[in-house]
Amino acid sequence: xxxxxxxxxxxxxxxxxxxxxxxxxxxxxxxxxxxxxxxxxxxxxxxxxxxxxxxxxxxxxxxxxxxxxxxxxxxxxxxxxxxxxxxxxxxxxxxxxxxxxxxxxxxxxxxxxxxxxxxxxxxxxxxxxxxxxxxxxxxxxxxxxxxxxxxxxxxxxxxxxxxxxxxxxxxxxxxxxxxxxxxxxxxxxxxxxxxxxxxxxxxxxxxxxxxxxxxxxxxxxxxxxxxxxxxxxxxxxxxxxxxxxxxxxxxxxxxxxxxxxxxxxxxxxxxxxxxxxxxxxxxxxxxxxxxxxxxxxxxxxxxxxxxxxxxxxxxxxxxxxxxxxxxxxxxxxxxxxxxxxxxxxxxxxxxxxxxxxxxxxxxxxxx
Amino acid sequence: xxxxxxxxxxxxxxxxxxxxxxxxxxxxxxxxxxxxxxxxxxxxxxxxxxxxxxxxxxxxxxxxxxxxxxxxxxxxxxxxxxxxxxxxxxxxxxxxxxxxxxxxxxxxxxxxxxxxxxxxxxxxxxxxxxxxxxxxxxxxxxxxxxxxxxxxxxxxxxxxxxxxxxxxxxxxxxxxxxxxxxxxxxxxxxxxxxxxxxxxxxxxxxxxxxxxxxxxxxxxxxxxxxxxxxxxxxxxxxxxxxxxxxxxxxxxxxxxxxxxxxxxxxxxxxxxxxxxxxx
Numbered sequence: 065x066x067x068x069x070x071x072x073x074x075x076x077x078x079x080x081x082x083x084x085x086x087x088x089x090x091x092x093x094x095x096x097x098x099x100x101x102x103x104x105x106x107x108x109x110x111x112x113x114x115x116x117x118x119x120x121x122x123x124x125x126x127x128x129x130x131x132x133x134x135x136x137x138x139x140x141x142x143x144x145x146x147x148x149x150x151x152x153x154x155x156x157x158x159x160x161x162x163x164x165x166x167x168x169x170x171x172x173x174x175x176x177x178x179x180x181x182x183x184x185x186x187x188x189x190x191x192x193x194x195x196x197x198x199x200x201x202x203x204x205x206x207x208x209x210x211x212x213x214x215x216x217x218x219x220x221x222x223x224x225x226x227x228x229x230x231x232x233x234x235x236x237x238x239x240x241x242x243x244x245x246x247x248x249x250x251x252x253x254x255x256x257x258x259x260x261x262x263x264x265x266x267x268x269x270x271x272x273x274x275x276x277x278x279x280x281x282x283x284x285x286x287x288x289x290x291x292x293x294x295x296x297x298x299x300x301x302x303x304x305x306x307x308x309x310x311x312x313x314x315x316x317x318x319x320x321x322x323x324x325x326x327x328x329x330x331x332x333x334x335x336x337x338x339x340x341x342x343x344x345x346x347x348x349x350x351x352x353x354x355x356x357x358x359x360x361x362x363x364x365x366x367x368x369x370x371x372x373x374x375x376x377x378x379x380x381x382x383x384x385x386x387x388x389x390x391x392x393x394x395x396x397x398x399x400x401x402x403x404x405x406x407x408x409x410x411x412x413x414x415x416x417x418x419x420x421x422x423x424x425x426x427x428x429x430x431x
Numbered sequence: 432x433x434x435x436x437x438x439x440x441x442x443x444x445x446x447x448x449x450x451x452x453x454x455x456x457x458x459x460x461x462x463x464x465x466x467x468x469x470x471x472x473x474x475x476x477x478x479x480x481x482x483x484x485x486x487x488x489x490x491x492x493x494x495x496x497x498x499x500x501x502x503x504x505x506x507x508x509x510x511x512x513x514x515x516x517x518x519x520x521x522x523x524x525x526x527x528x529x530x531x532x533x534x535x536x537x538x539x540x541x542x543x544x545x546x547x548x549x550x551x552x553x554x555x556x557x558x559x560x561x562x563x564x565x566x567x568x569x570x571x572x573x574x575x576x577x578x579x580x581x582x583x584x585x586x587x588x589x590x591x592x593x594x595x596x597x598x599x600x601x602x603x604x605x606x607x608x609x610x611x612x613x614x615x616x617x618x619x620x621x622x623x624x625x626x627x628x629x630x631x632x633x634x635x636x637x638x639x640x641x642x643x644x645x646x647x648x649x650x651x652x653x654x655x656x657x658x659x660x661x662x663x664x665x666x667x668x669x670x671x672x673x674x675x676x677x678x679x680x681x682x683x684x685x686x687x688x689x690x691x692x693x694x695x696x697x698x699x700x701x702x703x704x705x706x707x708x709x710x
Contacts, residue, residue: 137614164616
């Protein structure tokens with residue numbers, strides 16, 4: 065199907081470093097798929113393998129059902145928006161957008177028409193005669209976008225295209241790029257290290273770490289149910305605790321954290337009695353109450369007594385660092401429901417068993 | 432002291448050197464070119480344009496034309512040979528080996544050009560290295576020396592490093608992602624070279640071409656030694672006026688005309704040259 069991408073067992077090493085390890089992934093036709101991960105996780109290498117700038121040590125790449133693994137970049141039905149745009153400095157804005165069409169030996173009239181249409185689409189109509197150096201960063205980014213989409217590729221690749229823009233412009237471009245993708249119906253493969261960008265724009269997000277895929281899911285699923293400790297950490301589940309499963313019964317798992325606190329979690333079927341697990345709780349799922357009386361886990365949820373040790377004021381909310389025995393957790397309190405509190409106050413932290421996420425620990429394999 | 436004054440003061444030593452070593456000799460040369468030759472080869476000072484009138488006679492214009500052709504051919508051949516070398520040095524050679532490889536390019540300068548010209552004579556002459564080797568396979572001996580081909584060979588050999596270095600400088604800093612963008616947009620290697628690499632190394636091409644063309648215009652050693660002084664080029668013509676014919680005013684006029692040609696070239700190419708400094 066046009067626009068579908070299949071990665072099969074892709075592997076790529078640079079010297080001793082395995083940049084991509086046995087990645088298999090299907091990108092659906094017309095999908096906005098984001099490769100998300102920290103720098104060095106292999107996301108850019110995976111994109112460059114798809115573009116043809118690198119060739120894999122093992123595995124295959126199929127685009128629209130056709131094996132392109134051995135094809136050089138100029139024979140692949142994909143186009144790229146580069147991180148620093150890579151606009152040709154010796155050509156005008158229009159000349160940049162026309163480059164690919166000239167390579168396809170299109171007629172002069174057709175080129176002029178399609179270039180103007182592409183520039184209008186990125187709201188740069190009439191600026192075709194400008195020099196690239198006369199444009200702002202945001203405008204250059206649009207030129208790079210127009211230069212790639214004017215060729216109507218089967219798949220558009222975007223390598224951190226907004227990394228060089230300031231925050232406000234970046235937020236505007238997110239919406240604009242997303243709208244463009246919906247209008248064109250082209251498959252987008254987008255690389256970023258910015259989780260907000262990924263959540264806003266993507267149909268699905270593939271989180272990468274150490275060259276492997278950690279989890280591939282829709283943004284909501286990824287946010288609500290991160291599967292591994294790494295994904296949870298990367299998506300700002302701030303409270304990650306090692307624990308042991310004490311008992312499992314009737315949809316509930318009783319846990320004891322390494323610090324000794326007893327907790328209850330909703331059983332997703334993955335808890336085994338006596339096993340060591342990592343759990344995570346989002347700061348915004350926790351609540352603070354004044355007074356530090358300790359109540360046993362269960363009933364209306366987990367209640368843990370602690371002391372406020374740090375305050376991080378963030379405008380729309382305040383992050384409180386709370387000492388719970390030997391562990392410290394972060395609790396987010398929205399400004400709207402904030403109570404007057406001070407460092408040193410005794411508090412109770414409460415959260416429902418459903419807020420406890422069971423996380424696989426994939427990290428040690430890499431050590 | 433104003434910043435402008437301070438700047439002028441700092442530039443003063445440099446201006447002085449230029450004035451003493453460049454402007455003053457040019458002025459002396461110009462003054463001499465307006466004089467007349469005395470019976471014993473001295474200069475009789477006068478204000479005459481006679482030497483210039485003579486320099487524009489067809490026989491001398493033909494020599495100038497021949498020098499221009501030699502300089503053009505030298506530049507073109509240097510460009511053709513130097514580009515692949517500079518491309519490899521600047522873009523493909525391992526980064527750690529590059530400075531060592533650049534030293535190899537400059538290495539010939541450690542030997543005097545005169546000595547290197549004699550070395551070529553030993554290689555090209557009838558009983559020389561090339562002909563000896565050719566004789567082994569039953570070819571020759573060929574007339575490799577004392578012709579225009581030998582002159583061109585000597586010039587290209589001598590000027591090649593001056594072409595490689597500026598080309599290297601502009602190719603080395605060419606952003607790899609631009610070539611990837613070209614490939615991404617459908618340009619095969621040949622078209623990426625033609626449409627992206629060549630235009631973006633234009634500054635290096637212009638700088639290298641001027642560095643080769645200008646000295647080649649006044650080439651003297653290669654025509655004299657490898658050409659056997661059989662064919663006259665501007666360099667030899669001028670040398671002969673001072674050392675053989677002892678007509679200093681005429682030699683000065685020829686030198687001055689040659690300088691004008693070079694100046695004209697610099698004016699013509701001032702824009703790409705400025706870009707090469709800016710980039």
